[in-house]
Amino acid sequence: QTLTVQDTTAPTFINVSNLTLACYNETAIQNWLASVTATDNCGGFVNVTNNYVLPLNTCNATLEVQFTAIDNCNNEVSLSKNIIFSYDSNLTYPENTSSVINDMTLATDPGAPNSVIDNCGNEVTPVLVGSSSNPDPILCDGFVVWTYRYTLCDNTTHDWTHTYQVITTPVAPTGSSIQTFCASDYATVADLDATPTVANATIKWYDQAGNLLADSTLLQNGLHYYATQTLSTSPYCESTQKLDVTVVLEQVSPISGNANQEYCVGSSSTVADFSVVFDTGLTLIWYDAPQGENVINSTSLLTNATYYAQLVNSDGCKSLTRFAVQVTLDPDCDDDGVLDVQEVVGDTDRDGTLDYLDPDDDDDELATSDEDSNNNGNWFDDDCNFNDIVDYLDPITCGLIPNVFSPGNGDDKNDTWVIPYLVQFPNFIIEVFDRWGNLIYKYERNGDAENAIKWWDGTSNGRLTYKKGEIVPYGTYFYVINPNDGKTKSQSSWVYLNY
Numbered sequence: 001q002t003l004t005v006q007d008t009t010a011p012t013f014i015n016v017s018n019l020t021l022a023c024y025n026e027t028a029i030q031n032w033l034a035s036v037t038a039t040d041n042c043g044g045f046v047n048v049t050n051n052y053v054l055p056l057n058t059c060n061a062t063l064e065v066q067f068t069a070i071d072n073c074n075n076e077v078s079l080s081k082n083i084i085f086s087y088d089s090n091l092t093y094p095e096n097t098s099s100v101i102n103d104m105t106l107a108t109d110p111g112a113p114n115s116v117i118d119n120c121g122n123e124v125t126p127v128l129v130g131s132s133s134n135p136d137p138i139l140c141d142g143f144v145v146w147t148y149r150y151t152l153c154d155n156t157t158h159d160w161t162h163t164y165q166v167i168t169t170p171v172a173p174t175g176s177s178i179q180t181f182c183a184s185d186y187a188t189v190a191d192l193d194a195t196p197t198v199a200n201a202t203i204k205w206y207d208q209a210g211n212l213l214a215d216s217t218l219l220q221n222g223l224h225y226y227a228t229q230t231l232s233t234s235p236y237c238e239s240t241q242k243l244d245v246t247v248v249l250e251q252v253s254p255i256s257g258n259a260n261q262e263y264c265v266g267s268s269s270t271v272a273d274f275s276v277v278f279d280t281g282l283t284l285i286w287y288d289a290p291q292g293e294n295v296i297n298s299t300s301l302l303t304n305a306t307y308y309a310q311l312v313n314s315d316g317c318k319s320l321t322r323f324a325v326q327v328t329l330d331p332d333c334d335d336d337g338v339l340d341v342q343e344v345v346g347d348t349d350r351d352g353t354l355d356y357l358d359p360d361d362d363d364d365e366l367a368t369s370d371e372d373s374n375n376n377g378n379w380f381d382d383d384c385n386f387n388d389i390v391d392y393l394d395p396i397t398c399g400l401i402p403n404v405f406s407p408g409n410g411d412d413k414n415d416t417w418v419i420p421y422l423v424q425f426p427n428f429i430i431e432v433f434d435r436w437g438n439l440i441y442k443y444e445r446n447g448d449a450e451n452a453i454k455w456w457d458g459t460s461n462g463r464l465t466y467k468k469g470e471i472v473p474y475g476t477y478f479y480v481i482n483p484n485d486g487k488t489k490s491q492s493s494w495v496y497l498n499y
Contacts, residue, residue, distance in 0.1 A: 007073040009041035013048075016067070020084040023120030024058035029083060038069035038077065046071040052083075059087040059154030088119045089156040098163040103198040103231055107133070107144035107164040118152060126150050126160055141167050171197055172241040173229045181219060182317035183249040190215035194227040194243050201229040204238070221249035252311045253279045255323035263302055264333030266340030266356030271307065272298040274325060282311040290322050302327050334359045336368035338379045338392065348393050361393055364400075368392040396420060401481070401491065406498040407458035408471055416455040417495060423450055425483040432456060432495075433478045438465045440472055458497050474499045 231237030462468030
């Protein structure tokens, strides 16, 4: 008898339970999967498979896993079990912080706090959410709160905050109570110095009457100016205390002197030669205009122009106005008819006065202006005694009759009795007498040329006492000179003949 047994009983699962994890753990999951087994009705183990896949989110989630068992007779049984992720979001976070500031603009982003590590070892980084504020524009205070947020993998969140408490202090800005400016700088309110005690504050200036002043308002000497500070966050946040500033405008004493000054061309005067009066300790600067910065060097030669002087003190302050000096250059400083530029080279008579300042350059007691004998305005073509020295530089005047000469002494000097004065008379007559009245020498020009005049050389020309050509003894002789022009008087005097 043949018996055929048909196995139609499904396998039975053993060791099956749900898996609970606090954090994702692949090893624990694989061990759990392997622990799920099944037996057939004959007590033999059968193959078990599952459909487990890597979960996308393991925070507080339940993952269903399908197990399948098939025995040798193709009897199949399925079983669903769960992997339960029980995420612990009970973490320790940074403490919230706060600070006190005196200006709303200082409530800036405090920056992110530290990241935290969750119970599964994951780093959780905070993200900026934003800020909120409730400032009071009247009282100029309030709060600004910055928030950063931690978000865990199970979408649990925790906020970290930094709170700024804004408390404004109504104090005055800082600065010097006495501020000095140069009056010549024409300082304005914008030049006043005040420093805010809080960041980004705006300074406002008021006068003694409480009027708000524009930056362009000119400062006045001795007045008080008052500064406040206003917070940039609100026009109402202005300090009730004020900085009291007294303004001192430093002035420089003025220049005095002659507004019209004359200089000689021959002196080559420079800017340094100006004659003005000013206080000691000040620096004198000359300009070419009443305004502007075109300074004239002190070595610059003066011209016929107007010059402008200004004083500067050790603080750099300048006199308010410039002193004007009109310069006139005199081309003939001694008014002798000869231009300075023609006389500036020397001192002919060596009397310590240069020719361009000396009205009698040759010290012949004749004014240079009178030594233009031909009256043509040219002092360089007059040489009445033909000695190649122009008359205004020749100490021997044409109107002077020498009273001594020395013939026969061998020095070849002053050997004849030359009388330049007579050159201008074509028919003059000279008569010389000894002390007894005897005529010893007579000369009549009779139109002789200038280079042919016979000046007395101390010899007789053959009169009663001495022979012709004989040198008369040394001593005093008397003369009579007759210009013989019908209008000029004769002259008589003495001349000493010396050896």
